[in-house]
Amino acid sequence: MEPLEKGFYYQPTLELAKALLGCFLIKETPFGTASGIIVETEAYMGPDDRAAHSFEGRRTKRTEVMFGEPGFAYTYSMHTHCLLNVVSGKIGQPHAVLVRALEPFSGKELMAERRPKAKNEIEWTNGPGKLAKALGITMSDYGHPLDEPPLWISKGMNIDPRDIAIGPRIGIQNTGEAVHYPWRFWISGNKFVSPKTQ
DNA sequence: TCGCCGATTGTCT
DNA sequence: GACAATCGGCGAA
Numbered sequence: 599m600e601p602l603e604k605g606f607y608y609q610p611t612l613e614l615a616k617a618l619l620g621c622f623l624i625k626e627t628p629f630g631t632a633s634g635i636i637v638e639t640e641a642y643m644g645p646d647d648r649a650a651h652s653f654e655g656r657r658t659k660r661t662e663v664m665f666g667e668p669g670f671a672y673t674y675s676m677h678t679h680c681l682l683n684v685v686s687g688k689i690g691q692p693h694a695v696l697v698r699a700l701e702p703f704s705g706k707e708l709m710a711e712r713r714p715k716a717k718n719e720i721e722w723t724n725g726p727g728k729l730a731k732a733l734g735i736t737m738s739d740y741g742h743p744l745d746e747p748p749l750w751i752s753k754g755m756n757i758d759p760r761d762i763a764i765g766p767r768i769g770i771q772n773t774g775e776a777v778h779y780p781w782r783f784w785i786s787g788n789k790f791v792s793p794k795t796q
Numbered sequence: 797t798c799g800c801c802g803a804t805t806g807t808c809t
Numbered sequence: 810g811a812c813a814a815t816c817g818g819c820g821a822a
Contacts, residue, residue, distance in 0.1 A: 640803075649803070651818095660818060678815055679804055696803060715806065727804050737817090769803050 599624070599752040601745040607669035611686040611693040614668075615641040616783050618684065618695060620757040622703060625733040626748040632705030632733045634723055635754055636697055638784040638791045640767045642683070644692035647779070649770040652692035663741045664692035671742045671749060673735065679727030682735050684744060684751070698768075698782070700729045701790040708734070725792045761786045768794065 599622060607614060616639075624633040642650040644664065651674070652661045663672050664685050672683040672694050687693030700723040702709055709722045709732040716722050723729040730736070735749065744751050763786040766778055784791045 642803075651803085658818075674803075675817060676802060677804055681803065683803085698803090725804070767803075
């Protein structure tokens with residue numbers, strides 16, 4: 599599997615969020631490599647999106663990576679968990695795509711070890727915090743370019759546009775109109791998408 | 797520094 | 810369905 603070239607990330611954020619569906623997300627660690635197929639994403643559109651950390655161009659140490667080149671990792675810690683975003687938008691345009699769910703592909707033994715509380719394979723990676731834990735993604739991956747080890751994305755299967763389902767994002771109450779924006783995408787019928795999705 | 801809050805998950809009722 | 814876990818970012822003091 600070859601990493602997606604940097605040019606791939608230079609497309610409109612909503613397009614990128616859809617294009618990432620079906621791609622492989624791979625993480626290599628000293629303990630081994632684990633990977634999965636991206637089956638659910640959400641777009642966060644910087645300046646005009648009240649739900650985005652970069653709303654109104656807010657530029658801080660945390661959001662800094664979103665103002666740079668697309669194709670880098672924006673990791674964010676939420677309560678006890680770590681969430682992975684793919685930086686999108688041209689330089690100076692702070693957009694990102696949140697990876698919400700994966701279909702386990704390789705390194706399943708590792709995932710089972712890292713997700714001892716999961717009752718089955720589906721629960722290894724059917725949520726943003728879960729998939730980060732299953733693959734061993736942490737805050738130390740902040741700012742990492744996604745076209746080289748140890749954390750990278752490669753082209754996967756082609757997804758028929760008719761198989762892409764669209765809906766509102768999850769978990770962003772108190773963000774006004776932004777709650778309703780249809781900026782979440784998933785592979786229709788895939789059983790590894792997050793709960794409440796289908 | 798202090799206090800509050802959250803793009804979640806897991807457990808308990 | 811309710812709520813605790815648990816910690817860094819952010820804004821105010």
